[in-house]
Structure formats: C-alpha cells, structure tokens
Amino acid sequence: MTVPLRVTVWNENVHETTEPAVAARYPEGIHGAIADGLAERLPGAEIRTATLEQPEHGLTEEVLAATDVLTWWGHVAHDRVSDEVVDRVRRHVQGGMGLLVLHSGHYSKIFTTLLGTTCSLDWRNGEDRELVWTVAPTHPIAEGVPSPIVIPQQEMYGEHFDIPAPDELVFISSFSGGEVFRSGCTFTRGHGRIFYFSPGDQEFPVYHHPHVLRVLANATRWAAQPDRPRAAPTIHQRPEPDWFLDD
Amino acid sequence: MTVPLRVTVWNENVHETTEPAVAARYPEGIHGAIADGLAERLPGAEIRTATLEQPEHGLTEEVLAATDVLTWWGHVAHDRVSDEVVDRVRRHVQGGMGLLVLHSGHYSKIFTTLLGTTCSLDWRNGEDRELVWTVAPTHPIAEGVPSPIVIPQQEMYGEHFDIPAPDELVFISSFSGGEVFRSGCTFTRGHGRIFYFSPGDQEFPVYHHPHVLRVLANATRWAAQPDRPRAAPTIHQRPEPDWFLDD
Amino acid sequence: MTVPLRVTVWNENVHETTEPAVAARYPEGIHGAIADGLAERLPGAEIRTATLEQPEHGLTEEVLAATDVLTWWGHVAHDRVSDEVVDRVRRHVQGGMGLLVLHSGHYSKIFTTLLGTTCSLDWRNGEDRELVWTVAPTHPIAEGVPSPIVIPQQEMYGEHFDIPAPDELVFISSFSGGEVFRSGCTFTRGHGRIFYFSPGDQEFPVYHHPHVLRVLANATRWAAQPDRPRAAPTIHQRPEPDWFLDD
Amino acid sequence: MTVPLRVTVWNENVHETTEPAVAARYPEGIHGAIADGLAERLPGAEIRTATLEQPEHGLTEEVLAATDVLTWWGHVAHDRVSDEVVDRVRRHVQGGMGLLVLHSGHYSKIFTTLLGTTCSLDWRNGEDRELVWTVAPTHPIAEGVPSPIVIPQQEMYGEHFDIPAPDELVFISSFSGGEVFRSGCTFTRGHGRIFYFSPGDQEFPVYHHPHVLRVLANATRWAAQPDRPRAAPTIHQRPEPDWFLDD
Numbered sequence: 001m002t003v004p005l006r007v008t009v010w011n012e013n014v015h016e017t018t019e020p021a022v023a024a025r026y027p028e029g030i031h032g033a034i035a036d037g038l039a040e041r042l043p044g045a046e047i048r049t050a051t052l053e054q055p056e057h058g059l060t061e062e063v064l065a066a067t068d069v070l071t072w073w074g075h076v077a078h079d080r081v082s083d084e085v086v087d088r089v090r091r092h093v094q095g096g097m098g099l100l101v102l103h104s105g106h107y108s109k110i111f112t113t114l115l116g117t118t119c120s121l122d123w124r125n126g127e128d129r130e131l132v133w134t135v136a137p138t139h140p141i142a143e144g145v146p147s148p149i150v151i152p153q154q155e156m157y158g159e160h161f162d163i164p165a166p167d168e169l170v171f172i173s174s175f176s177g178g179e180v181f182r183s184g185c186t187f188t189r190g191h192g193r194i195f196y197f198s199p200g201d202q203e204f205p206v207y208h209h210p211h212v213l214r215v216l217a218n219a220t221r222w223a224a225q226p227d228r229p230r231a232a233p234t235i236h237q238r239p240e241p242d243w244f245l246d247d
Numbered sequence: 248m249t250v251p252l253r254v255t256v257w258n259e260n261v262h263e264t265t266e267p268a269v270a271a272r273y274p275e276g277i278h279g280a281i282a283d284g285l286a287e288r289l290p291g292a293e294i295r296t297a298t299l300e301q302p303e304h305g306l307t308e309e310v311l312a313a314t315d316v317l318t319w320w321g322h323v324a325h326d327r328v329s330d331e332v333v334d335r336v337r338r339h340v341q342g343g344m345g346l347l348v349l350h351s352g353h354y355s356k357i358f359t360t361l362l363g364t365t366c367s368l369d370w371r372n373g374e375d376r377e378l379v380w381t382v383a384p385t386h387p388i389a390e391g392v393p394s395p396i397v398i399p400q401q402e403m404y405g406e407h408f409d410i411p412a413p414d415e416l417v418f419i420s421s422f423s424g425g426e427v428f429r430s431g432c433t434f435t436r437g438h439g440r441i442f443y444f445s446p447g448d449q450e451f452p453v454y455h456h457p458h459v460l461r462v463l464a465n466a467t468r469w470a471a472q473p474d475r476p477r478a479a480p481t482i483h484q485r486p487e488p489d490w491f492l493d494d
Numbered sequence: 495m496t497v498p499l500r501v502t503v504w505n506e507n508v509h510e511t512t513e514p515a516v517a518a519r520y521p522e523g524i525h526g527a528i529a530d531g532l533a534e535r536l537p538g539a540e541i542r543t544a545t546l547e548q549p550e551h552g553l554t555e556e557v558l559a560a561t562d563v564l565t566w567w568g569h570v571a572h573d574r575v576s577d578e579v580v581d582r583v584r585r586h587v588q589g590g591m592g593l594l595v596l597h598s599g600h601y602s603k604i605f606t607t608l609l610g611t612t613c614s615l616d617w618r619n620g621e622d623r624e625l626v627w628t629v630a631p632t633h634p635i636a637e638g639v640p641s642p643i644v645i646p647q648q649e650m651y652g653e654h655f656d657i658p659a660p661d662e663l664v665f666i667s668s669f670s671g672g673e674v675f676r677s678g679c680t681f682t683r684g685h686g687r688i689f690y691f692s693p694g695d696q697e698f699p700v701y702h703h704p705h706v707l708r709v710l711a712n713a714t715r716w717a718a719q720p721d722r723p724r725a726a727p728t729i730h731q732r733p734e735p736d737w738f739l740d741d
Numbered sequence: 742m743t744v745p746l747r748v749t750v751w752n753e754n755v756h757e758t759t760e761p762a763v764a765a766r767y768p769e770g771i772h773g774a775i776a777d778g779l780a781e782r783l784p785g786a787e788i789r790t791a792t793l794e795q796p797e798h799g800l801t802e803e804v805l806a807a808t809d810v811l812t813w814w815g816h817v818a819h820d821r822v823s824d825e826v827v828d829r830v831r832r833h834v835q836g837g838m839g840l841l842v843l844h845s846g847h848y849s850k851i852f853t854t855l856l857g858t859t860c861s862l863d864w865r866n867g868e869d870r871e872l873v874w875t876v877a878p879t880h881p882i883a884e885g886v887p888s889p890i891v892i893p894q895q896e897m898y899g900e901h902f903d904i905p906a907p908d909e910l911v912f913i914s915s916f917s918g919g920e921v922f923r924s925g926c927t928f929t930r931g932h933g934r935i936f937y938f939s940p941g942d943q944e945f946p947v948y949h950h951p952h953v954l955r956v957l958a959n960a961t962r963w964a965a966q967p968d969r970p971r972a973a974p975t976i977h978q979r980p981e982p983d984w985f986l987d988d
Contacts, residue, residue, distance in 0.1 A: 094365060094409075096879070107482075116361040116436050118341060120482040131672045131985070133653045137974075138837070138932055138966065147654065148672070148985055159627045159666065160641065162341075162437055162480035167412050167909075172653070172676075174668040177488040178625045178642070182666075189363050190409055191879055225879065233409035233878075235354075235367040241424040244872070244889050343632070378738070378919045380900045384727075385590070385685055385719065394901065395738055395919070406874045406913065407888065414662075419900070419923075421915040425872045425889070429913075438632055472632065480631075491625070491642055588859060588903075601976075608857040610930050612835060614976040656835075656931055656974035661906050671982040683857050684903055727903035729848075729861040735918040 005045040005224050008067040009035045010059065012074040012081075013051040015202040022202045030073050030200075030207055034102075037213030038220060045220075052077055057085050064088060068224040069098035071216070072105045075202065079109075086110050094190030094232035098223025100216065103200035106161075111196070114189050115163055121181070122158035125203065128175040130154035132183055132199060132211075136170045141184065141195065141218045149211040155201045157181045163196075171215075173198065184215070186222075190232050193223040252292040252471050255314040256282045257306065259321040259328075260298040262449040269449045277320050277447075277454055281349075284460030285467060292467075299324055304332050311335060315471040316345035318463070319352045322449065326356075333357050341437030341479035345470025347463065350447035353408075358443070361436050362410055368428070369405035372450065375422040377401035379430055379446060379458075383417045388431065388442065388465045396458040402448045404428045410443075418462075420445065431462070433469075437479050440470040499539040499718050502561040503529045504553065506568040506575075507545040509696040516696045524567050524694075524701055528596075531707030532714060539714075546571055551579050558582060562718040563592035565710070566599045569696065573603075580604050588684030588726035592717025594710065597694035600655075605690070608683050609657055615675070616652035619697065622669040624648035626677055626693060626705075630664045635678065635689065635712045643705040649695045651675045657690075665709075667692065678709070680716075684726050687717040746786040746965050749808040750776045751800065753815040753822075754792040756943040763943045771814050771941075771948055775843075778954030779961060786961075793818055798826050805829060809965040810839035812957070813846045816943065820850075827851050835931030835973035839964025841957065844941035847902075852937070855930045856904055862922070863899035866944065869916040871895035873924055873940060873952075877911045882925065882936065882959045890952040896942045898922045904937075912956075914939065925956070927963075931973050934964040 011031035015022040026033050031049040039047050050058025052074075064070070070089065074081065086109045093099050093114060101111045106119045134147035158179030164187070171184030183198040197215060200206045207213070258278035262269040273280050278296040286294050297305025299321075311317070317336065321328065333356045340346050340361060348358045353366045378395035405426030411434070418431030430445040444462060447453045454460070505525035509516040520527050525543040533541050544552025546568075558564070564583065568575065580603045587593050587608060595605045600613045628641035652673030658681070665678030677692040691709060694700045701707070752772035756763040767774050772790040780788050791799025793815075805811070811830065815822065827850045834840050834855060842852045847860045875888035899920030905928070912925030924939040938956060941947045948954070 090363075114363040116337075116363045118437060118480050120480045122483045122485050124485045124488075126486070126488070129672070131674075133674050135653050135655075135676065136659075136929075137654055138929060138934060138969075146985070150985065156485070158485065159629050160480060160631060161629075164411065164435060165414055165630075165662070168659070169663065172666060172674045174672050174674045176672075177485070178491075178623070178668050178670075179485075180625075180627050180666045180668045180674050182629065188411060188877075188879060190365060193879060228879075233365050233367045233407060236369045238369050238371045238403070238405065238424070238426070239373070241371075241373070244887070244891065376919070378921075380921050382900050382902075382923065383682075383906075384901060385682060385687060385722075393738070397738065406876050407878055408876075412877075412909070415906070416910065419913060419921045421919050421921045423919075425870070425915050425917075427872075427874050427913045427915045427921050429876065435630075435632060440632060475632075491640070491644065584857075610831075610855040610857045612931060612974050614974045616977045616979050618979045618982075620980070620982070650979070652979065654974060658905065658929060659908050671979070673979075682905060684859060727859050727861045727901060730863045732863050732865045732897070732899065732918070732920070733867070735865075735867070 003226055005042060005226060006066055006068045007038055007045055007047045007220055008063060009047065009049045009071045010073065011051050012077045013053065014077050025205055030202065033207040034071060034216065037207065038217055041213060041217035042220060052080060057081060059085050059089060061088065064092040064097065065230060067097055068226045069100065069220045071100040071102060072108060072110060073102045074108045075104040078107055081109055086113060090114060091232060092230065093192035093194065095230040096191035096225050096228040099192060099194045100219050100223060101194065101196045103198055106196065114194065115187065117164060118162045121161045122179060124156040124177065126156060128154055128156045128177060130173050130175055130199060132171050132173045135172055136168055139168060139170045140222050141170050141215060143218055145211045145214050151199055151206060151209060153204045154199065154206060155203065157198050191228060195219040195223055250473055252289060252473060253313055253315045254285055254292055254294045254467055255310060256294065256296045256318045257320065258298050259324040260300065261324050272452055277449065280454040281318060281463065284454065285464055288460060288464035289467060299327060304328060306332050306336060308335065311339040311344065312477060314344055315473050316347065316467045318347040318349060319355060319357060320349045321355045322351035325354055328356055333360060337361060338479060339477065340439035340441065342477040343438035343472050343475040344477065346439060346441045347466050347470060348441065348443045350445055353443065361441065362434065364411060365409045368408045369426060371403040371424065373403060375401055375403045375424060377420050377422055377446060379418050379420045382419055383415055386415060386417045387469050388417050388462060390465055392458045392461050398446055398453055398456060400451045401446065401453060402450065404445050438475060442466040442470055497720055499536060499720060500560055500562045501532055501539055501541045501714055502557060503541065503543045503565045504567065505545050506571040507547065508571050509569065519699055524696065527701040528565060528710065531701065532711055535707060535711035536714060546574060551575060553579050553583060555582065558586040558591065559724060561591055562720050563594065563714045565594040565596060566602060566604060567596045568602045569598035572601055575603055580607060584608060585726060586724065587686035587688065589724040590685035590719050590722040593686060593688045594713050594717060595688065595690045597692055600690065608688065609681065611658060612656045615655045616673060618650040618671065620650060622648055622650045622671060624667050624669055624693060626665050626667045629666055630662055633662060633664045634716050635664050635709060637712055639705045639708050645693055645700055645703060647698045648693065648700060649697065651692050685722060689713040689717055744967055746783060746967060747807055747809045748779055748786055748788045748961055749804060750788065750790045750812045751814065752792050753818045754794065755818050766946055771943065774948040775812060775957065778948065779958055782954060782958035783961060793821060798822060800826050800830060802829065805833040805838065806971060808838055809967050810841065810961045812841040812843060813849060813851060814843045815849045816845035819848055822850055827854060831855060832973060833971065834933035834935065836971040837932035837966050837969040840933060840935045841960050841964060842935065842937045844939055855935065856928065858905060859903045862902045863920065865897040865918065867897060869895055869897045869918055871914050871916055871940060873912050873914045876913055877909055880909060880911045881963050882911050882956060884959055886952045886955050892940055892947055892950060894945045895940060895947060896944065898939050932969060936960040936964055
C-alpha cells in the first residue's frame with residue numbers, strides 16, 4: 001500500500017441534530033464517533049466525513065474517486081438520499097470502492113440496490129443486551145476481538161434478515177429476548193467488497209465501544225483496495241480467437 | 248404439490264419477427280421452442296407464453312400471481328421493458344416466484360436488479376463449440392444430462408462474468424477458443440429461487456437441444472414453490488419478549 | 495421416486511441401556527423415537543434401526559447398500575465404533591447415501607472424517623431453553639416449521655463450532671445463556687448429501703418434539719437420492735481428445 | 742506482521758531423483774524451483790525445503806511449529822507418507838498453519854483427509870495448453886496475474902473434481918481438449934487456510950512460469966497467520982451462565 005488509506009464516513013446526521021439525547025451521546029455526530037474511532041486504530045489513514053445535508057450529500061464524484069472505503073449510516077432519512085448519488089455510489093462500489101453498511105443502513109437505498117433483496121428484519125427497541133459471536137475465527141475482520149463482544153444495551157435486530165446468502169458469515173448476534181441475527185456479513189459486488197455490521201444505534205453509545213470500533217477498523221482494512229484502478233467490470237467483445245496471447 | 252406447475256415463458260420476440268433466418272430456426276419463437284420443450288418434459292404443467300409487444304409485456308399482476316416459474320429471454324430490447332413491469336417481477340421473485348434467466352438475459356433489467364452487479368461478460372459470435380460440464384453432480388438441475396453436454400455451435404460467453412458468487416455453481420462451460428464461463432448458477436433473493444443458464448442463442452438451434460431442454464425442465468421443478476403463499480419478506484416489530492410463544 | 499424411501503436409524507444405544515431415567519424418557523431408545531417420528535411423517539418409507547452392540551454395529555455392506563439415508567446418534571461410545579465400519583459408511587456417503595448427523599454425533603468418527611475439522615464446540619448441560627431460527631426460509635428442510643422452534647429444555651451447544659463453512663446454513667439456535675449455534679447445516683461429500691442438526695439430547699425429550707421430527711423428516715427427503723446408483727466419484731484417464739463425443 | 746514469514750516447501754522428490762528428464766527440468770527439484778520462485782517474490786521470507794526421504798519426511802514437530810505456510814507436492818509416493826506425519830500436519834493446519842496443495846497433491850493423504858472427499862478427477866498427459874481464468878478478480882490470490890494465465894504445455898486435469906464446494910473459487914482452467922477444472926480453490930479447516938492450485942507438473946516447466954509463481958507467492962501471503970498462536974479449536978464446557986463477562 002503506497003498511499004494512505006482514504007476513508008469517508010457518511011451519516012444522515014438527523015437524530016443528532018434534532019434530538020438532544022442523541023446529540024449528548026454523540027456530540028460530534030455518529031460520523032464523528034466513527035471517524036475518531038477509525039483514526040485512532042488506523043494510523044496514517046485520511047479520514048473525512050460527509051452528511052446528508054451537504055450538497056450532493058457530500059458524495060461528489062471527486063470525493064468518491066478519492067475514497068478507498070465508504071461507511072454508511074442512515075435511518076430515518078433513507079428516502080431523502082437522491083437516486084443520483086445512490087447510483088454514483090453503486091458505480092464506485094462496483095468499480096472497487098469498499099463499503100461498510102452499518103446498523104439501520106440495512107434499509108438504505110444503496111444496500112438494497114446492491115443486494116437485490118428487501119433487507120427486512122425483526123426489531124425491538126427494548127432493554128436487550130447484544131452478544132456478538134465470531135463464527136469465522138480466521139477472518140481478518142474478527143481479528144483481536146473477543147467472542148462474544150458484549151454490548152450491554154442495544155436495539156434488537158433479529159432473523160429473518162432478508163439478504164442473499166453472504167459470501168462469508170463472520171458474526172452472529174444474540175439478544176436478551178433470545179433472537180439471533182447474522183450481524184457481520186461480507187458480500188462482493190463487481191470489484192467492490194462490502195461488509196454489513198449491525199451493532200450500532202443512535203439510542204445507545206455503541207459507537208464508543210472499543211471492540212465495535214476495532215471491527216470497523218478491521219473491516220476498513222479488509223475492504224480497501226487502494227492499488228486497484230477504479231473501474232467496474234465491462235463487456236468485451238473478443239472477435240479473434242487467441243486474443244489473450246497478446247496480453 | 249397439489250396443483251399443476253404453472254410456468255410462464257417470456258421472450259422479447261424481436262429477432263424472430265424481424266430476421267427471417269431466426270424465424271426459420273424458431274418458427275414459433277424462442278418462447279415457443281422453450282414452451283414446447285418444457286411441456287414435453289413436465290407432464291401436467293400449465294405452460295403459457297408472454298412477449299414484449301403485449302400490453303404490460305404480458306406480465307400483468309394476474310399473470311405473475313398465477314405463475315410458479317417465469318423464464319426470461321431478452322437481447323436487443325432490454326431497455327424497452329418498462330421499469331414498472333421489472334419492479335413487479337422483482338416483487339414476485341422476492342415473494343417466491345421462481346425465475347430462470349437465459350443466455351443474453353444476463354443483461355436484462357430484472358437480472359441486474361436482482362443481482363446488484365453489472366452482469367457483464369466476454370463474448371464472440373464465431374464458430375465455437377460449447378461444452379457444458381457438471382460440477383455439482385448431486386444437484387437436481389443436473390439430473391439426467393451427460394457431462395459434458397455438447398453444443399455443436401454456440402456464441403461464446405466467457406469470464407469474467409460479473410455476478411455475485413452464486414449460491415451453487417452447477418455448470419461450467421468451455422468454448423473452442425479456450426474461454427470458460429460459469430454457465431449454470433443458482434441464486435436466492437427473498438423467497439425466490441433464481442437459476443441462470445447461458446446456453447441458448449437466436450443464431451443457433453440451442454433451444455431444440457434435448458439436454459438443454461432437460462436442464463430447463465429440471466430447473467423449473469427446482470425453482471417452483473407452488474405451496475408457498477406469494478409474499479416477500481417484510482419487517483416486523485416485536486415489542487414484547489417471548490412474542491414467539493403464541494405462534 | 496419409484497421405490498420406497500429406505501432409512502436406517504443408527505444409535506449407540508448406551509444411555510438407554512444403562513440409565514433408567516433415559517430409558518424412561520426413550521423406552522424404545524432414541525433410535526426408536528426417531529424411527530417412529532419418521533415413520534409417521536414419511537408414509538411408505540421403510541425404516542429400520544441399527545445399534546452399536548449389533549454385529550458390525552448393524553451396518554453391514556448389505557444394510558448400507560439398501561439404505562437411502564442413514565441417521566447417526568452417538569455420544570459416549572464414539573471410540574467403540576470400529577474404523578472399518580466408519581470407512582464403510584464414508585464410502586457409502588461418498589457414493590450417494592444421505593447422512594443425518596444428530597446432536598452429540600458432532601464428535602463421531604464419521605462426521606469428523608467427512609468434515610476434516612475437529613467439530614469441537616462449547617457446551618453446558620444446564621437449564622437452557624433453545625430457540626431454533628430459520629435463516630434459509632426457502633430451504634426444503636425448513637418447510638412447515640415455525641421460526642423459532644421452541645425447545646423448552648436443552649443442552650447448550652455454542653460457538654465456536656469448528657466445522658467448514660457449510661454449503662447452506664438453514665438454522666441458527668440461541669440458548670438462555672445467550673450463546674448461539676449453527677444448528678442446521680448442509681454439506682456435500684462426493685455424491686452424498688449430509689445434514690447436521692443439533693437439537694436432541696438423551697437428558698431431554700427432544701426427539702418427541704413434533705417440529706424437531708418434522709425437520710428430520712424433511713432432511714431425510716432432502717438427503718435421499720434413491721434413483722442414483724451407489725458409486726463414489728473415481729479417477730478417469732481420458733487419453734483421447736473428444737472422448738465425450740461417444741457418450 | 743512482526744516476524745519474517747516462514748515457509749516450508751515440501752516435495753516427495755521422486756521423479757527428480759529417478760528420471761533424468763525431470764532432473765534436467767528441475768535441477769534443484771520441484772521444491773527447489775518453488776522455493777526460488779517464492780524467495781524472489783517474498784523478500785524477507787525464510788524459506789526452507791523438506792522431502793520425503795528425510796527422517797520424518799523433514800516435517801518434525803519443530804519444523805511445523807516454525808512454519809507459517811507449508812506447500813505440498815506429491816505424486817507417485819503418496820502412500821509412502823507416514824500416517825503419523827499426515828496426522829501431525831493436519832493438526833498444525835487445524836491449529837492455523839497455512840497449506841498450499843499443488844497439482845497431483847490432490848490425491849495426497851493430507852488433502853483427502855482435510856477435505857473428506859476422494860479428490861478424484863479426470864486427466865490426460867497429452868499436448869494440452871492450459872488457460873487459467875480468474876473468476877474472483879478481487880481475491881488477493883489473483884492479484885497481479887493476467888486472465889488468462891497461458892501455460893503452453895500442461896497435463897490436463899478435468900472435472901468432475903470431487904471436492905467439497907470451495908469457500909472461494911478463484912480460478913477455472915480450460916484445456917485444449919475442451920475440459921475445464923476448478924484450478925484455484927480456497928478452503929478453511931479449523932484455524933488453517935488451505936489453497937489448492939492445480940497448474941504444475943513434473944513433465945513440464947510450469948514451476949518456472951512467472952505467473953504461476955506469482956500465484957503461489959500471493960497464496961502464501963494469504964494463507965499465513967504469523968501472529969496466531971498455533972492451536973486447534975477445542976471443546977469448552979461453560980458451566981456458568983455469563984461466563985464470558987470475565988473475558
């Protein structure tokens with residue numbers, strides 16, 4: 001890796017700007033908490049943030065072209081994300097940009113577009129404790145975290161989670177109510193690596209949890225392909241046999 | 248299975264109506280050839296056809312609601328398929344309707360929408376022989392066909408085929424030029440089972456080939472879930488712990 | 495399927511013959527309970543049982559050759575199963591016989607031999623309730639059972655379960671203690687289909703639970719290939735190009 | 742990675758010591774050619790070789806304990822590898838040692854033991870050209886090699902290759918005769934990462950091919966986990982609920 005890792009932390013930033021309790025929990029926004037956590041764990045990385053209210057949601061062609069990994073947090077404003085920006089992000093993912101989709105981002109346009117399913121699930125905002133168990137102990141995303149990660153208070157996300165069978169299932173969570181959830185899943189779309197990680201909520205300080213932040217840092221490294229020229233797969237006509245001998 | 252299997256064979260039906268050579272090869276259209284082949288191999292099944300030029304492309308809500316498995320062939324007119332119909336088909340697939348995507352259907356709106364990738368590939372319309380090798384010999388879709396299936400003349404479809412890693416890789420093809428292709432792949436989206444099968448072209452009589460038709464009949468049976476009520480996964484709030492005890 | 499489905503239910507049958515409480519719970523042995531449950535749910539099937547203390551553990555060449563699906567329950571006597579019989583069973587699985595490995599069978603010689611891993615796990619024999627959640631709702635093994643299946647009392651089996659990534663993950667269980675387990679997994683080895691299902695213990699009446707028995711019946715149907723000649727894959731020299739044209 | 746990568750290149754070394762033509766092709770043995778190729782591409786790595794005729798085949802407990810990745814080439818002498826050494830290698834793989842199984846190593850005791858299948862295939866030692874196509878373009882093992890890699894002369898290895906469905910399918914090969922082969926496959930067993938790569942034969946100078954050596958170097962890096970303490974998964978009894986709170 002010859003250049004610094006470039007990360008863009010995206011957040012809709014609505015709860016933080018409209019609910020004092022959330023603002024108190026995340027004084028610099030969920031994006032600020034994630035960016036700080038990544039900066040601490042990825043020394044040398046260039047980390048910027050972007051939010052919904054910015055022009056083009058802060059995700060211009062230039063920003064994405066200079067982003068190795070994009071993290072995505074959204075909840076109440078999925079439908080305010082413009083289709084044009086979603087399409088641009090999709091193109092960049094297919095071209096090799098890494099994407100981390102977080103928690104309620106399961107219902108974002110970009111995630112459902114890339115996965116082709118409804119991404120629906122069961123949920124309860126109660127008094128649950130979440131335990132995050134590693135089921136792929138050799139996966140680099142699970143490196144350095146205990147199994148289980150104990151999250152004292154969390155929103156319950158339960159099966160059935162309507163996703164395609166993931167390429168790799170890294171984590172399974174359980175909740176006090178007995179529900180389970182495939183909470184850490186990898187997918188590939190085109191040249192891009194995608195990781196979905198469900199722990200994290202505006203109501204709880206999950207993005208201050210050191211093991212959660214470690215997973216996000218691991219996943220950022222895993223999803224990054226800084227040496228790959230950004231280009232989605234394309235169709236090729238090969239009229240001549242043995243065309244590959246000149247390659 | 249208490250009711251007859253209900254199959255709808257869809258075709259854009261453009262080559263057959265504009266090119267005499269194709270019309271001669273497929274006098275009842277590619278859809279007619281496929282429908283005949285399925286009828287012969289799926290006794291008792293109700294098989295209908297639908298084409299692009301019909302109102303709503305012949306794929307009304309009523310037709311889809313009465314379809315266990317839809318087969319899809321398109322090539323030059325993908326962009327003439329209305330987004331509304333694509334969205335309707337996607338909903339039905341997620342709700343449990345089986346979908347067989349054939350050959351140049353790899354670039355159809357419905358396939359790229361469900362897969363989330365570009366579905367691009369390499370191709371050459373030359374003098375290739377295609378060999379279709381079974382790599383999942385216990386899969387019901389491969390039942391009763393030799394490995395390889397020999398197709399004397401075919402368009403070459405080669406890697407890289409930009410699809411997500413399939414749930415199951417059933418067939419791999421090679422071509423005279425040495426190219427290879429993941430030619431038989433299964434996917435699941437929501438409650439629906441999807442099979443992509445690449446052999447088949449308007450320029451060659453591939454849809455008269457008995458082993459190709461056998462694969463399509465096998466795949467139709469595999470993808471059908473006639474006893475499942477048609478409903479896509481949905482979100483559920485579960486406010487009460489132990490909510491499942493009443494189920 | 496032109497012949498009746500032939501099932502052999504194997505059990506080490508040690509707890510039942512040495513512990514009165516287990517004998518009271520399973521008067522005809524765990525094998526008897528499973529055989530009865532399958533017989534009720536698979537009308538027309540020929541179901542026999544076999545146990546450790548029989549000559550060749552009841553698994554002669556003749557018995558296996560006449561078995562479409564073998565179910566395996568063992569616990570304290572894994573090391574009393576002869577290597578010769580294990581080898582014979584392995585050959586039949588690779589040749590197309592279905593295999594259902596149940597509960598503590600995770601540590602059997604046949605399972606570890608076929609999987610290539612230690613198959614170790616976490617466990618606690620306490621007061622746990624097990625919930626069995628479906629994560630592959632279109633899989634035939636999950637047909638007709640609620641999600642979750644509620645098992646009031648069960649031994650806890652938890653991650654990390656040291657198995658290869660399964661072909662298909664059908665069920666995930668949680669326990670009162672918060673542990674999770676990949677409790678329903680499919681694998682393929684050679685021509686044989688394998689299903690591991692963890693619910694079931696000598697200390698609890700799990701094999702009288704109707705939904706557990708339904709899963710076993712579904713899995714039996716899924717694993718059976720009665721029309722396949724019993725033969726493991728073998729090496730072939732193909733000295734002549736185009737050897738397949740005569741096939 | 743705080744210590745140098747430690748690689749042991751194992752070879753049965755029989756062809757080279759009994760057939761002058763092979764000795765001429767590989768003057769330092771196939772192991773020598775592989776070791777040189779890795780040394781050039783993995784600067785700083787400690788690369789040693791070991792062969793069948795050495796005491797304990799050169800694979801003592803001490804050697805394996807000091808090996809991050811073991812590469813395995815064997816062909817005519819699989820049955821001369823002692824079961825004790827195979828068992829030792831298996832334990833180390835399950836404990837986290839990487840394993841690269843090469844070409845005719847498909848039939849080695851260590852590979853069939855870890856995979857649980859016969860690993861049989863089709864073959865022809867003729868005049869075939871092999872083309873190695875990348876089907877997982879984002880996989881680190883495929884980094885920096887063209888698709889296809891062109892190998893002018895090679896033994897044909899064809900489907901059906903009797904392996905479990907691989908975790909990841911990285912390469913598919915085709916041959917002049919039209920056969921195809923899943924030539925680059927990853928598997929996980931316990932804590933160990935395994936890569937099978939079929940190109941390579943004693944009759945052809947394949948281990949002097951720069952792209953083949955690049956794949957082996959990539960795979961070595963991918964399989965290595967130098968910071969993981971060598972330990973296979975083990976069973977744990979967890980008698981107390983919330984045992985994980987002290988972790």
